[in-house]
Each structure stands twice: as structure tokens, then as C-alpha cells.
Amino acid sequence: MARIVLSGNLRLYTEGVAELELESGSIRSLIRELRRRYPDIPEDIEDELAVSIDGVLHQDDWFAKIGPDSEVHLLPRISGG
Amino acid sequence: MAAAVEKIFNDTITDRETRDKTLKWVGTRAPRPDGVDKVTGRAKFGADTYLPNMLYGKVLRSPHAHARIRSIDLSKALALPGVKAAVTRDDFPDQPEGAVQPAGEMVINYRDMTRNIMAREKALYEGHAVAAVAAVNERVAGQALSLIEIDYEVLPHVIDVEEAMKPGAPLVREDLITEGVEPVPEAPSNIAKRVEFGHGDLDAGFAQADVTIERSFKTQPVHQGYIEPHACLASFSEDGQAELWCSTQGHYVARGHCARLLQMDVSKLRVTCSEIGGGFGGKTVVYLEPVALALSRKACKPVKMVMTREEVFRASGPTSGTSMDVRIGATKEGRITAGEAILKFQAGAFAGSPVPAAAMCAFAPYDLENVRTIGFDVLCNRPKVAAYRAPGAPLGEYAVESVIDELAKNLNLDPLEFRLQNAAKEGSDSSYGPKFGPIGCVETLEVAQNHDHYLSSLKPGQGRGVASGYWFNIGGQTSATLNLCEDGSVALVVGTPDIGGTRASLAMMAAESLGIELDKVRPLIGDTSALGYNMLTGGSRVTFAGGIAVHGAATDMIYQLRERAAATWDIPVDDVEWHGGQAVAVNGYKEQEGPMGLLDIAKDMAKSGGPIVGRCSTNAQGAGPSFGCHIVDVDVDKETGKVSIARYTVIQDAGKAVHPGYVEGQYQGGAVQGIGWALNEEYIYDENGKVENAGFLDYRVPVCSDVPMIDTVIIEVPNPTHPYGVRGVGETPLVPALAAISNAVENALDIRFTELPMSPPRVLAAIESAG
Numbered sequence: 001m002a003r004i005v006l007s008g009n010l011r012l013y014t015e016g017v018a019e020l021e022l023e024s025g026s027i028r029s030l031i032r033e034l035r036r037r038y039p040d041i042p043e044d045i046e047d048e049l050a051v052s053i054d055g056v057l058h059q060d061d062w063f064a065k066i067g068p069d070s071e072v073h074l075l076p077r078i079s080g081g
Numbered sequence: 082m083a084a085a086v087e088k089i090f091n092d093t094i095t096d097r098e099t100r101d102k103t104l105k106w107v108g109t110r111a112p113r114p115d116g117v118d119k120v121t122g123r124a125k126f127g128a129d130t131y132l133p134n135m136l137y138g139k140v141l142r143s144p145h146a147h148a149r150i151r152s153i154d155l156s157k158a159l160a161l162p163g164v165k166a167a168v169t170r171d172d173f174p175d176q177p178e179g180a181v182q183p184a185g186e187m188v189i190n191y192r193d194m195t196r197n198i199m200a201r202e203k204a205l206y207e208g209h210a211v212a213a214v215a216a217v218n219e220r221v222a223g224q225a226l227s228l229i230e231i232d233y234e235v236l237p238h239v240i241d242v243e244e245a246m247k248p249g250a251p252l253v254r255e256d257l258i259t260e261g262v263e264p265v266p267e268a269p270s271n272i273a274k275r276v277e278f279g280h281g282d283l284d285a286g287f288a289q290a291d292v293t294i295e296r297s298f299k300t301q302p303v304h305q306g307y308i309e310p311h312a313c314l315a316s317f318s319e320d321g322q323a324e325l326w327c328s329t330q331g332h333y334v335a336r337g338h339c340a341r342l343l344q345m346d347v348s349k350l351r352v353t354c355s356e357i358g359g360g361f362g363g364k365t366v367v368y369l370e371p372v373a374l375a376l377s378r379k380a381c382k383p384v385k386m387v388m389t390r391e392e393v394f395r396a397s398g399p400t401s402g403t404s405m406d407v408r409i410g411a412t413k414e415g416r417i418t419a420g421e422a423i424l425k426f427q428a429g430a431f432a433g434s435p436v437p438a439a440a441m442c443a444f445a446p447y448d449l450e451n452v453r454t455i456g457f458d459v460l461c462n463r464p465k466v467a468a469y470r471a472p473g474a475p476l477g478e479y480a481v482e483s484v485i486d487e488l489a490k491n492l493n494l495d496p497l498e499f500r501l502q503n504a505a506k507e508g509s510d511s512s513y514g515p516k517f518g519p520i521g522c523v524e525t526l527e528v529a530q531n532h533d534h535y536l537s538s539l540k541p542g543q544g545r546g547v548a549s550g551y552w553f554n555i556g557g558q559t560s561a562t563l564n565l566c567e568d569g570s571v572a573l574v575v576g577t578p579d580i581g582g583t584r585a586s587l588a589m590m591a592a593e594s595l596g597i598e599l600d601k602v603r604p605l606i607g608d609t610s611a612l613g614y615n616m617l618t619g620g621s622r623v624t625f626a627g628g629i630a631v632h633g634a635a636t637d638m639i640y641q642l643r644e645r646a647a648a649t650w651d652i653p654v655d656d657v658e659w660h661g662g663q664a665v666a667v668n669g670y671k672e673q674e675g676p677m678g679l680l681d682i683a684k685d686m687a688k689s690g691g692p693i694v695g696r697c698s699t700n701a702q703g704a705g706p707s708f709g710c711h712i713v714d715v716d717v718d719k720e721t722g723k724v725s726i727a728r729y730t731v732i733q734d735a736g737k738a739v740h741p742g743y744v745e746g747q748y749q750g751g752a753v754q755g756i757g758w759a760l761n762e763e764y765i766y767d768e769n770g771k772v773e774n775a776g777f778l779d780y781r782v783p784v785c786s787d788v789p790m791i792d793t794v795i796i797e798v799p800n801p802t803h804p805y806g807v808r809g810v811g812e813t814p815l816v817p818a819l820a821a822i823s824n825a826v827e828n829a830l831d832i833r834f835t836e837l838p839m840s841p842p843r844v845l846a847a848i849e850s851a852g
Contacts, residue, residue: 005514007278007513007514008276008277008278008437009260009261009274009275009276009277012261012263044181044182047181047182047183047188048188052514052515054516054518055515055516055517055518056518056702056703056802057515057553057555057556057702057703057704058702058703059555059556059557059702060183060557060558060700061700061702064702071515071516073514073515075441075513075514075515076276076437076438076441077183077187077188078438078441078553078555078620079187079438079468079472079555079619079620080362080468080471080472080552080553080554080555080619080620080621080622080809080811080812081305081361081362081363081365081468081469081470081471081472081619081620081811081812
């Protein structure tokens, strides 16, 4: 199962859970599953997120694949100058 | 992208190393496509567009740092002959609480944005727009502003970030409850958000340390300092359609903002970006554009608006001023055992400082087991901050890299060796979480160690400093088309304003991918009607994401060219390959037909099926992070306190430098902005919260005589997700500069400065105080 790490302020919505293991094939299904488990996570949370899958950064990328052994970090969205 | 084309595209990424050996254009110093227009004055910047019967718009700005607006009376202004329209808060529909949505790279709070472009309940900073007029000329518009009557109730204000965080501070927003803390505070404050990153056991880490150093830092707000002020021309027609010409980093993003603020269909607004005289993040947002459109809608005439330099300083996005505390522990052998940073950033009048990015970048150059960064986003009575080149990172890394330098000195270790011992590398857990892929942090340090600059001797009285820096880089939505012309030349259309030479780099990648001569590719920036959506030029993304789009469009075009050749030869498309800019029959058909070049296919394309257009619209992912290392030598005049830069070297990983000349220019430009930030630039406020130095005479950016020739070294650790290995290069060059210069001044004077800028009065006072 993929290792999911919640960074930033996401832990406030997950009763303090910072890390969990989940089977999720894509970013979209991961977010759905997290929202199912932790309903306090806001509906539009994905708009504010960047997702690192095995060290590769994704933003606004619903269908990016998450492998069974992937390490996934949910981070604040990154914008530059 | 069709499946067949997508497979070919993906194969070319896998095959990058092989293609790298035969590159013809990528990596060369090709002529600059915008060069002639710029040096001859043909290039059109934001203020250079004119339309018949055009009006001139001007903005009335708050003289108060914080004031409730009781009433606005436009009657006398509107009665002035020559005045054609005026707008206030009433002309911009309010946006609901929670009107937050992604727009380009950022998530925009439109409730705040509509209040920033035109004050509603309160003026929240000196220079905040409160009304605007359009008149037949600038003189009449200026006269009309003086006739607008506004009844203000002046309120207490707060500028400094520490003051703004104190209980009892004047509240910029009376109902703001801090996000990111538990339990949720009951009382409002100016603290919009708290963020936290890190891993490991901080207490255990510090317990292992032989030496721990803890310092507090303060930096003053600065401006991006682009030479071209904000400028636009808006033309709204009676049928509800509009055109906008403006100087912007993202005309698609500007279109979205304006349409939202004016409640119009996005498709009804066509935006054309001008050449841009600098942005550095400051032109990723809108100020004048929706106001000019609103005035034009009322007047039914085109309206041009251009900020004065003073307006740019008082009303457009500066950076955060900060207060930062850093603690780092290390063993006597030089292994960092723990690092902690608490970063407090001014957001300006609305939430959204770059403190999250600062907190994520602060320790990124290091492989740490125990690390924590906490950030606070704090409202104050200043313009809302806008992005500035690696937003937040130069500040957080200034504080951390200063303490790193002090630790190295305390441990009697060479500062580069100390950094190398602790450097992030492929497989390291970054300080903000994810493991790094292939990165060039170690390479930059190793090159620095062996660079002639670092090995050279200092002159008496000089000091030398080094520092590392990091920025993520981003990708995002990007579109490109390649239009084959009937003579075999190719028009490349992209939708990202060219700020740092991207017309050149994108054309070079197009020529490379197509296998044709570079002078056969004409790069153009299309308006918002020309292409699918494009995110803005920012986040060091365009050569990365644009390169993917251009390579994708070339792959698409090549497939069509092969199809045309195959049909002409009456053979299967799989038996036609594209080599050296021409279609070649292979396998059993090798001898059947000669190669078919681009011109051959182009001249007959009407007969073979019609226009050939290579297209790619993508949401580019996998931007490669970039590390840099700066070496600086300074001279300090102990009589005046003036710090001069004697020698400066920038070493940075570009992934692949498509056009090394432009990459070097980015490195040099970032370093120069860092020199200004470190040594002179700062907003100075009076006791009423008014800016005292809103002009380049009193707000001193570096000029040519302030900087030596800045040496550069381009490191190339390819980004594996890109067809040419490109990472972004635009932002990292600013990140290490503040700390490197501060470390050099410490080395020269044996005085550690913990406040920026190190301007002559501050340096002189420190020298005198040290005796």
C-alpha cells in the first residue's frame, strides 16, 4: 500500500493523523478516500494542494498514478514569481 | 495528444540521453528573436498601445494607512468638462466570503482581490485605490481626482509584523480568525494562518548537538523593482465584449481575474500581453486592468491607465517584511543534528504571504533527521504582498544560511565543506517531506569549492561569504501550436509572456525537435483567443512546461508530416521516419522514394490534406527543483559603512541550459536583485504608516556601477521528466544572495548582521558600536 504523508495543516482535519497507508490508484481517488475517512477535510482541498508522488511534484493532476509502493506527500500548493 | 503521438513523445523522454549527444540548437547561444525590436525601440510595452478616441484613467488613492470610508462623492468630478466616467467600490460587485478558486498557479480569494483593486469598507494601506476617473486627457483626469470628496474615519494602523501579532494590535480585518491552530481561536487577530513542516525529534536532535546557535533576524519589505510600471489599455464595446492590452506575466490569468471581478464571460474578454519591462512576480496579479475595463464599460470608449513610479511603490505588490528566529545544532564533527525556524511574514492588507514556501525552502539544501519550520502569515496596513522571485525562499534561507555560516565558523570548518557534509542529495528526505529525486545540490557545492573565485586570496579588508539556495520550480497548463507555412517555415505560437528569453528557448526546442534550421521558426506570443489556456510566466516554469508543449506540438506535427509523406508514397506510415527535418522511407521502401523535406510537404499540403498544425495542450508535471550556491567578496568602507561587491559568482543547476546566454542572464539578474535586497532596498514608513521613499531616488536599487561582472557556472543535472532535461532557472538565483552577502560582511568585519538591509547607516552604526 502507498505511504501517504500529510504535511502542513492537513493534520488538523485528520484528528492529528500525519501518516497512513492507503491503496489509491490516483491523486483523485486518494483525495476522495481521505475525505471519506476524514469528513472535516474541505471539499475544495485539492485546489490548495501539491502532491509529491515518489519525489515528483504534481499540481492539479487528478489522474497521476500512485503505485502500490509509492510514497506520497500532500503539500501546500506551490506558486512562484 | 493522439495515442500514437503520445507514445512517440514518451519515447523521446526515455531516449533523452541519446538525443542529447546530437543536439544542434539546444545548448547554443542563438540570436535573440526579440533583440532587434528591443534595441531599435520597436518593441511595444504596456504603455505603447493607442486607440482612436482613447481616454486616460487615473486612480485616487487613500492618503491614510487605515481608514473607514464613510462616503464617496463623485458629483463635482463628474461635472468637470472632459470627464467621461468615474468608478468606485459600487462598480465592482462584491464577491462572497469563500470566493476562493485556483487561477493560474495561485489560489485566489476574490473577496480580497475585489477589495484590493478598489477599497470597499476601509482603505487598508496608504495608496489603496478608492476611486478612478477617465477623462479626455491626463491633466483633466488629475484635476477630476482633486474634486472627489471622500469622508474618511482614520483608524489606528500597524505596519511591523511583530507589532501586528500582538494582542490589542489594530485589526486590519475585524473578523479574521487564525487558520491552522487548535483549538480554533475565539478572538480575531491579524494572524491569518499558521503553517508547520518538518520531521524527526527536535529535542533529541538538539540533545545530540555539541554546538547550538540561535539567532533572530529581521528584514524590511522590498519591491520587485521592475522598470516598467503597470500599464494597460482597455476597450469595452456596447455589446459586452472587451479587449485589453497590458503588461502582465500572464494574460490568460489576467483575463480570468478581470472577467470574475466584472462578472462577464471569460470568452468575451480578449487579452493581449505587451512586451514586459520586468515583473519578477509582481505582475502576476491585476491592479489597473479591471479598473480600466470598468471605466471603459461606463464611458464606451477605450481607457488607458499607467501607474506612476510612486503609485507602483505605494500600491503594487511588495514583498513581506519579516521577523525570523532560527536555531541549529551540530556535532563538533560537523553533522547537523537539528534545525528549527520560526518565520513571521507580513502579508499586507490581505492574507497570503509566501511564508509556506519560505518554511518549506528554509532547510531544503540539507539532509536533516530532525527539522521543523513554523510560519505565520500576518496582516498589516501595507499593500498585499505579491510574488517576488522564489517567493519567500530568499528570506527563510537568509536566516538559516546565516546560522549555518556561524556554526561552520564556530566549529572551525570550511563553510562549503560544512554544507557538503550535510547537503541534500538524491534520496534525501527534504525538510518539507518528499524524497528528492536527481538534484544538483552537491554538484553546486563541489564546483564552488574548486572554483578559482573560492581558491583566490582576498585583499586586505575584504570578506568572503557563501550560501546555498533552493527553489521547487513548477509546471502547469501550457499550450503551443506549430503552424507549417507554405514555404516550409514554421510559426510557433505560445501563450506565455516572454520575460526571460523564452521565445528563444522555445523556438530552439521546436527547431531541435523538428530537425530544422532555427531561423525557419518564428516564435510569437498569441493573445488569449489564439490558444488553449496558459498559466502565467512565473515559478520558473515556461522553459520547462513550454518545452514540453513545444516538443509535444513538434511530435504531433512530425506524425502528420510522416502521414503526408506515407500517403504520397503510398506506403504505411510506420515505414516512414523523420530524420534531420525530412521524411525518410525505411524498411523495404528505403530505395523506393527519396527523402521528402519540410518544403516539399508544405508546398503540396493543400493537395495532400490541408493545413498542417502541430498542437499540444498539457498540464506539465514533474518540474525539477533547482539548487544554487553563491560566492561573494565584499569591501566595507569603515568610514561610511558602505558595502561594495568586489567579486560575485553564481553556481546553479539548470538541468539543461537551452540557451546558456539567457540562463546566465537569469543568474546574474537574480544576484543583482539580491545585492539590492541585502544592501540598500527597504520601504521606510513614517509614524502615520506612509511610505517615505516611493521613488528610485530614495529607494535605492543597484545600478551598473554597484555591481561587478557576475561570473556564472551552469551545472547540468538533467530533469528526467523533461524531453531536454530542463529545470527552471529564474528564481533560484535570488535565493542564496542575501545570506551570501551577509556572510561576506561578517567575514570582513567580524560582525554578524541579523537585519537587512545592511545599508551604510546600519553598517556604520554596527562598526562604531563594536568599537
